[in-house]
Amino acid sequence: MTFEELKEILTNIKAHYQNFAIYDYVVEEWYKVLKDYEYDDVMESLVDHLTSDNSNELPKAYQLVKYLTSKDLKKKCENNRYIVSCNLCDRWMSLDKFDKHYDKCLHEFGRKFKNTKRV
Numbered sequence: 001m002t003f004e005e006l007k008e009i010l011t012n013i014k015a016h017y018q019n020f021a022i023y024d025y026v027v028e029e030w031y032k033v034l035k036d037y038e039y040d041d042v043m044e045s046l047v048d049h050l051t052s053d054n055s056n057e058l059p060k061a062y063q064l065v066k067y068l069t070s071k072d073l074k075k076k077c078e079n080n081r082y083i084v085s086c087n088l089c090d091r092w093m094s095l096d097k098f099d100k101h102y103d104k105c106l107h108e109f110g111r112k113f114k115n116t117k118r119v
């Protein structure tokens with residue numbers, strides 16, 4: 001997103017959380033985290049937060065992009081034509097990486113599941 005778009009998002013947060021102070025260092029830090037993501041995606045995350053049970057807590061930059069796909073990755077996936085999500089860990093990736101990932105993820109998942117069962 002652009003710097004202007006970031007400012008719009010921060011103003012939006014300020015509208016809902018009066019305690020949120022937009023200092024220069026806050027803007028810089030948020031920009032570091034959000035610049036690789038698209039405005040619309042982050043805005044959607046923000047609305048999700050505002051309508052969630054945690055809406056009384058100030059949203060954090062990292063929290064807003066946690067489940068988003070960065071612009072770079074989106075582009076890469078466009079170039080590879082297909083993007084898929086792993087149903088075990090919810091990560092997004094291009095199709096050519098999926099097989100390898102899925103084997104690894106399934107192994108991890110199996111281990112986690114076994115550990116949970118033992119407890």
Ligand SMILES: [Zn+2]
Pocket residue numbers: 086087088089090091101102105106
């Ligand atoms: Zn996975």
